[in-house]
Amino acid sequence: MIGPKFQNRGLGKPGMKELVHYIKDKHKCDKIVLGHRSENERAASLFTSLGFKEIDRNDREIIRQLMFSPHSFYTMRNRLLLEVGFS
Numbered sequence: 001m002i003g004p005k006f007q008n009r010g011l012g013k014p015g016m017k018e019l020v021h022y023i024k025d026k027h028k029c030d031k032i033v034l035g036h037r038s039e040n041e042r043a044a045s046l047f048t049s050l051g052f053k054e055i056d057r058n059d060r061e062i063i064r065q066l067m068f069s070p071h072s073f074y075t076m077r078n079r080l081l082l083e084v085g086f087s
Helices: 012-027 041-049 070-083
Strands: 031-037 053-057 061-067
Touching: 012 031, 012 041, 031 041, 041 061
Parallel strands: none
Antiparallel strands: 031 061, 053 061
16 A cells, blocks of 8 residues: 555556565465455556456455466566666
């Protein structure tokens, strides 16, 4: 979560991309599963834009999953590096 003082500054997506990279790199996992409240449309949009797919839901929460394949992960990482000006 981005602290209230730092919200609406475009930090969520780059931060989440970096977190996904860190989790994948450090923990050698093949997927990430997370949940968010069903009324949180900003979270839904962010996670969808990063490739998370809805796998379950109930009246309070939507569960999403991001599966890694070697090509899709490195494509996402390279896109992040280009967005922040590294190559």
